[in-house]
Amino acid sequence: MRWDDIGFSLCPIARSLAVVGDRWTLLILRELGMGMHRFEEVQAQTGMSSHLLSTRLKRLKAEGVIEWHLYSAKPARYEYAATTKGKELDAVLLALQAWGQKWGDFDPQAEPSLTWVLKETGQQIGPFLKSPSGDKPFTFDDATPVISAAFQAEREARRLAFLAFRRDGRGGRK
Amino acid sequence: MRWDDIGFSLCPIARSLAVVGDRWTLLILRELGMGMHRFEEVQAQTGMSSHLLSTRLKRLKAEGVIEWHLYSAKPARYEYAATTKGKELDAVLLALQAWGQKWGDFDPQAEPSLTWVLKETGQQIGPFLKSPSGDKPFTFDDATPVISAAFQAEREARRLAFLAFRRDGRGGRK
Numbered sequence: 001m002r003w004d005d006i007g008f009s010l011c012p013i014a015r016s017l018a019v020v021g022d023r024w025t026l027l028i029l030r031e032l033g034m035g036m037h038r039f040e041e042v043q044a045q046t047g048m049s050s051h052l053l054s055t056r057l058k059r060l061k062a063e064g065v066i067e068w069h070l071y072s073a074k075p076a077r078y079e080y081a082a083t084t085k086g087k088e089l090d091a092v093l094l095a096l097q098a099w100g101q102k103w104g105d106f107d108p109q110a111e112p113s114l115t116w117v118l119k120e121t122g123q124q125i126g127p128f129l130k131s132p133s134g135d136k137p138f139t140f141d142d143a144t145p146v147i148s149a150a151f152q153a154e155r156e157a158r159r160l161a162f163l164a165f166r167r168d169g170r171g172g173r174k
Numbered sequence: 175m176r177w178d179d180i181g182f183s184l185c186p187i188a189r190s191l192a193v194v195g196d197r198w199t200l201l202i203l204r205e206l207g208m209g210m211h212r213f214e215e216v217q218a219q220t221g222m223s224s225h226l227l228s229t230r231l232k233r234l235k236a237e238g239v240i241e242w243h244l245y246s247a248k249p250a251r252y253e254y255a256a257t258t259k260g261k262e263l264d265a266v267l268l269a270l271q272a273w274g275q276k277w278g279d280f281d282p283q284a285e286p287s288l289t290w291v292l293k294e295t296g297q298q299i300g301p302f303l304k305s306p307s308g309d310k311p312f313t314f315d316d317a318t319p320v321i322s323a324a325f326q327a328e329r330e331a332r333r334l335a336f337l338a339f340r341r342d343g344r345g346g347r348k
Binding site: 009010012017018019030089092096104114 | 185186187188196263269273275322
């Protein structure tokens with residue numbers, strides 16, 4: 001079975017996987033959920049080549065999962081954001097986060113790398129949260145990410161490595 | 175960034191994706207959750223080649239996500255099941271299912287292809303269920319799948335196509 005086919009299955013899990021069933025796509029959505037909206041920011045944190053990231057962003061736009069707008073005309077630069085359809089995948093990311101925190105071989109003494117605090121109540125959210133606003137699905141719009149110092153350092157190191165990579169002329173946007 | 179690397183990130187989402195971040199893996203876990211436990215059953219419903227399925231099963235066993243036991247000695251045949259670690263990924267599948275049901279371009283008149291009814295209460299479960307047993311994460315062990323007639327027909331057609339494929343000697347387990 002090819003992935004072109006599986007999107008036509010009656011299984012809702014298969015239909016979701018036909019859209020988001022690769023690691024890169026979910027990492028892109030993680031970055032958008034964490035407030036990164038520019039091409040280079042997402043590239044730095046995911047480690048994707050600019051070609052691969054560009055391809056995935058186009059596909060996600062075609063699927064209606066993200067949208068973008070121009071923030072600089074010369075050179076042309078875009079900001080990317082999840083649509084409502086895309087934001088409702090945050091429940092998937094939250095479930096992956098909870099599972100990874102439990103089963104990802106973390107140092108049990110370390111504080112969690114990433115948690116989310118509800119904007120409305122200040123409450124830290126667990127993996128199986130019922131949306132506070134009733135029937136509306138949970139999205140990261142409802143919450144603020146809390147990033148541990150160690151994970152923050154990892155992200156900063158990744159950002160600096162990406163800048164150095166670009167400065168050396170081996171990377172950058174095509 | 176290679177996927178060998180990303181499993182070492184402090185991000186719990188990245189650690190989860192390093193284990194389950196491909197479509198095939200999550201489809202295998204869907205089948206185990208739906209009560210399919212034999213190699214050919216999983217192969218028929220996922221459309222994977224026997225080589226690919228075999229490779230993925232071995233990796234999932236090495237990750238502690240599934241286990242297997244012999245049910246026939248001659249020829250050697252195994253039954254596969256999710257471990258506790260694997261079952262706790264059911265929350266990810268449930269979130270994918272909810273999203274796919276909403277955004278997967280289904281006929282709005284059709285009944286949902288797949289829902290789950292809690293064994294304990296008979297209640298149909300929504301996407302953001304808090305486990306009925308308190309802090310225990312939700313797994314499909316707690317529920318019975320309800321498959322629409324149309325999705326059941328799709329699965330049966332897939333099973334028959336697989337049997338025909340095998341009979342013609344172009345498939346089968348290596």
